[in-house]
Amino acid sequence: MTSDIRGRSATEIADSVRALIERAHLRPGDALPPVRSLADELGVNRNTVVAAYRQLTQAGVVVTRGRGGTRVADLSPVAQEGFAPDSVLRDVGTGNPDPNLIPDISPALASMAGRPVLYGEPVIDPGLEQWARGWMARDLDADDLRLTITSGAADAVERLLAQALTRDDAVALEDPCFLTSIHTVRIGGYRAVPVPVDDEGMTVGGLRAALEQGVRAVVHTPRAQNPTGASLSAERAAQLRDVLRDHPYVLVIEDDHFSMLSQQPFHSLISPGHRRWALVRSVSKFLGPDMCLAVTASDRETAERLAMRLTPGTTWVSHLLQRLTHALVTDAATAASITRAGAHYASRNAAFVSLLQQHGLEAAAGDGLNLWLPLPVAARAVSEQLMRRGWLARAGDEFVLAGDEPSQRLRLTVHDLDDADAAQLAADLAGAVAAARGRALVREVG
Structure with a gap:
């Protein structure tokens, strides 16, 4: 060579x-x-x-x-969220919210009227800014909170990393990890340092090890972690803040994507003394993916650098979209529908876990849109057996950063199944596991 x-x-x-x-x-x-x-x-x-x-x-x-x-460098794209294209199978791996639970925007459209916004004017709509400041400030102990509006959470995270890092810098990511975060870090040319996630969020030992490897940023999900459904407990959050206390200039990005839909309290890694931080909340999970808007609260320096990253491209998110978002989130009927949606996702996931337990499959219903199902055999083998039964599921291998062993997890999106379909999927899962286990035993004997 x-x-x-x-x-x-x-x-x-x-x-x-x-x-x-x-x-x-x-x-x-x-x-x-x-x-x-x-x-x-x-x-x-x-x-x-x-x-x-x-x-x-x-x-x-x-x-x-x-x-x-x-x-x-391998720049091949990672798997993406959403429906699988051109599949005749029933897709239970989409990660999508239920379209029937997304609020109707029609009544709010009438309130969007206003004079055109011109270049050089404030980039945040005044009504949205006032509401968003209260939304973010109640969960942050910060004296000088700055707001930035971006075109969704992925846009915010990408620009936050870009303003703080250069290629080959190390970034701590949850493992298993949200697919978009994996894609963002790979395309940015950063080095992903995996931090294991358990039922209470990022592990203390994992974060400590990542910091010892020199990570310059930490991206984590405080609740409804995708794909596991884990949420930070108060105790774990305090332990992680203690670990971060000696690293005040490491950029901490909190992606609270489920926010209004979450059934868990918010606990933050950001302590009052931390110097570089950002809390990102998008509206896509409860107002729909097409409402591509996120609010970022951050320290002054991070906000100023983020604004510079926005300047070369789109200077602001459409004020029409900002006004529509403000009209929806301040509407009492919309707020009630969001509350019902969050309860629906939680109850349907819990009901499906009960069905699985009846078939001898143990699982836990975390927070969020999905279930993270442990299996006694390789997930891809079970996924293949499910395809024979008419179902398309996501194997956990797509979400894992570290380890060469095949994943023994499936990520399932089941909240939009009716009772009959949910019962059928649970039975088919049990059959798929049994078939995959039988094939594995045959290979071992052979």
């Missing part, structure tokens, strides 16, 4: 590697030569090769993996 790379300067070597990648002579995942061997082959100083690899890393062309060496 070394004979294919040319150059005497760092720039020439980096350009040679990029040309090999463009011509598919080097493919995603391929290892580049060790620094010493390439330097010897080219007859250059090792620092020249180090500089070339640094240029490639900063450009996102390669990634460094410590003892795993330097490899061509």
Whole structure:
């Protein structure tokens, strides 16, 4: 391989590697030569090769993996949320809210009228700002809270990371993790450091280990973690704040995506003394995915940097969308429907867990739209058996950051099933597990 790379300067070597990648002579995942061997082959100083690899890393062309060496970056997309395209199977892995529980926006549209907003005017609609400040401030112990409006939570998280990090910086992510977070970190060229999640949220030991590895940002979900449904307990939140106390400049991003629908209290990792932080709340889960708007509360410096990241592109989120959001969230009927929706998701998930238990499958109904089902065998084997029975589910492998072992979890979205379909799915799950277990035993015997 070394004979294919040319150059005497760092720039020439980096350009040679990029040309090999463009011509598919080097493919995603391929290892580049060790620094010493390439330097010897080219007859250059090792620092020249180090500089070339640094240029490639900063450009996102390669990634460094410590003892795993330097490899061509794999930019293949990760799995995405939503319905599977072109499937005739009943999809129970969508992660979607129930469209029948999304409030009707028609009555609120009449209240959106107002004069046009022009360039240079305040980017946050005054009515939404006043409401959002109260919404965020009641859960934060912050003296100088700043607000930013973005086009959804994913947009906020991406820009928050971009204003604080450079390529190859380390980011602590929950493991298993929300698919959009995995995608954001991968495309940004950051290094994901997995932090295990249990029933009370991020583990203390996991966060401590991530900080020891030099993470510059932590992205976590305080409640209704996707995919596990875990929510931070008060005790766990206090323990994690203690761990973060010695790292006040690590950016802590809290993605409270389920907010108004959650059946759990909000507990934060952000302590009064923390210097870099942001709490993000979108409206997509309770007002619908097409209401692409999120409110971010943050410290002054983070807000100023976030504003700079917004300036080159869309300076503001449409004031029409902001006014519509404000009209909906301040409407008593809409608030009541959101409360009913949250109770519905919780009750349907709990009812399905009861059905599973009748078939000998143990599970717990966490918070959120989904169930995280433990299995006695590999999830993909069960998923394949479910497909034979007409169901399409998501195997946990898509959400896992660390570990090479096949996942033994399924993420299920069952809240929109009627009683008959829920009973059928529970029975089919039990049958799929039995069939997958039988096939596994046959392979072991064979």
